[in-house]
Amino acid sequence: MGPLARSVACCALLDGIISGEENPEAPAPRPVAGLRLGLPRGTFLTEDMDPAVSAAFTRALSRLALAGARIEMFDLPELAEIPLVNAAGGFTASEAWAWHRGLIARKREGYDPRILARIQRGERMTAADYIDLLQARARIIAAVARRTAPFDAVIGPTCPIIPPAIAEVAAEADYNRINLLLLRNTAVGNFLDRCSISLPIHRPGEAPVGLMLTGEAMADAALLRTASAVEAALAEA
Numbered sequence: 214m215g216p217l218a219r220s221v222a223c224c225a226l227l228d229g230i231i232s233g234e235e236n237p238e239a240p241a242p243r244p245v246a247g248l249r250l251g252l253p254r255g256t257f258l259t260e261d262m263d264p265a266v267s268a269a270f271t272r273a274l275s276r277l278a279l280a281g282a283r284i285e286m287f288d289l290p291e292l293a294e295i296p297l298v299n300a301a302g303g304f305t306a307s308e309a310w311a312w313h314r315g316l317i318a319r320k321r322e323g324y325d326p327r328i329l330a331r332i333q334r335g336e337r338m339t340a341a342d343y344i345d346l347l348q349a350r351a352r353i354i355a356a357v358a359r360r361t362a363p364f365d366a367v368i369g370p371t372c373p374i375i376p377p378a379i380a381e382v383a384a385e386a387d388y389n390r391i392n393l394l395l396l397r398n399t400a401v402g403n404f405l406d407r408c409s410i411s412l413p414i415h416r417p418g419e420a421p422v423g424l425m426l427t428g429e430a431m432a433d434a435a436l437l438r439t440a441s442a443v444e445a446a447l448a449e450a
Contacts, residue, residue: 215410221444224410225437232433240438245446246281248439250426251364253289258369258398265415269422270370273414273447280446284368289360291353295404298349301342302334304404310335327388354405358429365439369398371411371423398425408433410440414447 216227222239229237252274253259262270278284309332317324317332324332361367374394382388402409407430411423426443428436 221410221412221437221441225434225441228433228437240434240441242445243438243442244281245277245442248277248282248366248442249364250277250282250284251361251367252284252286253292253367253369254286256289256292258292258401260373261394262370262373263375265375265420266370266373266422269414269416269419270424273424274368276447277443280449282443282446285364287360287364289357289367291356291360292401294349294353295401298346298353299404301346302338303346306331306333306335307338307343307346308335310338327385350404350406354430357405361429366426366428366436366443368427369425371398371425373398375420375422402427406430408436410436412440412444412447 214231216224216231218224218227225240226237259270274284313332314336317329321329372395374391377391377395382391399409402425405427407427409425409427411425413421414424415422424443424447426436426440428439
């Protein structure tokens with residue numbers, strides 16, 4: 214769950230309300246100079262970007278570096294394990310099947326066939342599969358936390374591709390491939406139980422491109438302070 218708004222400050226206020234704060238406040242300003250931003254090396258966070266995303270992402274990194282942020286590439290090999298751990302369906306399929314199975318039995322015809330097929334993957338998962346998934350997730354979360362501890366945020370493009378045209382997803386195979394690309398980077402934060410924020414970095418008239426900053430688990434306030442500094446630096450460039 215998270216807010217959509219026109220600024221980091223607005224997102225912070227809404228995040229505070231969602232979190233149950235009595236008097237939420239916008240994050241205190243901090244300089245972008247000296248921020249340590251980790252960029253995973255050789256992982257799927259930066260692979261398969263289309264030209265528009267690559268150009269906007271590179272431009273944003275250059276602006277932040279000129280403003281004094283320290284952008285450091287680092288290894289995050291655990292990310293390659295996540296698709297393997299989720300191969301049987303992951304949390305999405307198992308938990309969606311648990312919630313939808315009664316509705317599917319009664320109103321199957323009301324489901325989008327493509328979405329139905331994804332939910333039904335959970336029917337084939339066993340209790341042992343789910344327990345293995347929980348254990349693997351805990352192990353990966355702990356390993357990644359040690360690697361990212363030195364950084365104020367981990368950065369990457371929010372999506373590696375710009376929004377596709379409807380015709381591009383007409384075929385089943387193309388739909389599945391593009392859908393996975395659209396969800397790929399943001400799904401990492403979900404699996405790792407972390408908070409993320411996406412800041413727009415495209416120029417006026419260009420297709421939307423986001424810069425994703427990911428913080429530690431339950432560290433929304435710290436991430437929002439970092440995002441506020443990044444937002445200000447990008448606006449000044």
